[in-house]
Amino acid sequence: MDIQTNSSCLSATYHPYPMAPIDGKGCYLIDDKGNSYLDFMSGIGVNIFGYGYSAWQQAMIKQIYRLTHCSNLLMNKQAIECAKLLCEKTECENVFFANSGAESNEAAIKAARKYSHDRYGDDRYEILTLTNSFHGRTITTLSANGQSLFHQHFMPFTAGFRHVHTNDIDDLRKKISDKTCAIMIELIQGEGGVNEISAAFAAEIQKICDANDILLIIDEVQTGIGRCGSLFLYEQYHLHPDIVTSAKALGAGIPIGAVLFFHKTANVFRQGDHGSTFGGNMLACASTSFVLRHLDEALYHAIRENGIYLKQQLLQCPKVESVSGRGLMLGVAFDHLFAQNIAQRCFENGLLVSTAKNHLRLLPPYIITKQEIDHGVTILKAILATESK
Ligand SMILES: Cc1ncc(COP(=O)(O)O)c(C=O)c1O
The missing domain is CATH 3.40.640.10 (Type I PLP-dependent aspartate aminotransferase-like (Major domain))
Structure with missing residues (x-):
């Protein structure tokens, strides 16, 4: 079945990106064409362990078998x-x-x-x-x-x-x-x-x-x-x-x-x-x-630390006016740019972000590493450098 041509079977309440994830690993989602996307939205704040987290999968399988x-x-x-x-x-x-x-x-x-x-x-x-x-x-x-x-x-x-x-x-x-x-x-x-x-x-x-x-x-x-x-x-x-x-x-x-x-x-x-x-x-x-x-103190600590690191990196991006939020719930406000356009360009470049009003809203999985943060910010920085007001 071709996913895109059949998508009108769903009520038109959403306007998804033209991408259907079929698998995932860690902080990356993989679509039906084999492309991988760094996920900074985790199903809008849901997929906190990212994808393929085996301890959680085992717990679910155990329950399904009962x-x-x-x-x-x-x-x-x-x-x-x-x-x-x-x-x-x-x-x-x-x-x-x-x-x-x-x-x-x-x-x-x-x-x-x-x-x-x-x-x-x-x-x-x-x-x-x-x-x-x-x-x-x-x-x-x-x-x-x-x-x-x-x-x-x-x-x-x-x-x-x-x-x-x-x-x-x-x-x-x-x-x-x-x-x-x-x-x-x-x-x-x-x-x-x-x-x-x-x-x-x-x-x-x-x-x-x-x-x-x-x-x-x-x-x-x-x-x-x-x-x-x-x-x-x-x-x-x-x-x-x-x-x-x-x-x-x-x-x-x-x-x-x-x-x-x-x-x-x-x-x-x-x-x-x-x-x-x-x-x-x-x-x-x-x-x-x-x-x-x-969820324990060590994980909360990592979330706070990675949140501070991500915020610092975002503040160094061109045209970023301010970054709000705490931990791994951050909003990025731009100087005269439309967040929706930036989110679209992020998608085209393999980075998934959501928007809220005229902000990019970042809600990455809790397992995110500094390297993955750097990867995401590098994509965003390159987009912002070419975006004109
Ligand atoms: C603060 C808050 N309350 C309630 C909701 C509604 O949750 P749901 O979509 O699971 O009904 C949301 C969803 O984004 C939310 O952010």
């Missing part, structure tokens, strides 16, 4: 093991498993509203999110997204979201009301252009939440599971969230999402309040347990 799925009507050893690891590695008290980032955020939003309804009754349901934020593409998470781009075509959207200007403490104070039940934030806005939340703004959010019994929900779908150099980025901000959502890297390539409930929210969901056929899928949980057992 069971891949059982319903939530039975006890699920893989889900329990995986939840226990998340509880041990954080201060969360229990976990709900979903299948994606958007689903995890949906569950978090439901839990926040129920927490507030149980204590304060009908009228305290509003959730504040930030301008430029991205939380998913379901009808409710579209409402949560603080970008007007997402508030079209699919009306009516879920009511009850207000958007606060990112890093604007005055606007935050203005938008808090006796209707507010939660504040939901990304600490680095991934899709929004790799924008970092300032420490002062994050601290003010925490203070307001603590003083008013408003829940703090941190969306770590992109920033979490080691991506920024710690298990979750909230640790680096010294925050104590009530709910954390996770996905992407969590399953290292097998779809899974998780909602971590901390002390205040641990007993909000009761039998029947939420559910998912595939939530807690055995194969996905076996993958996540593998991921959690392999």
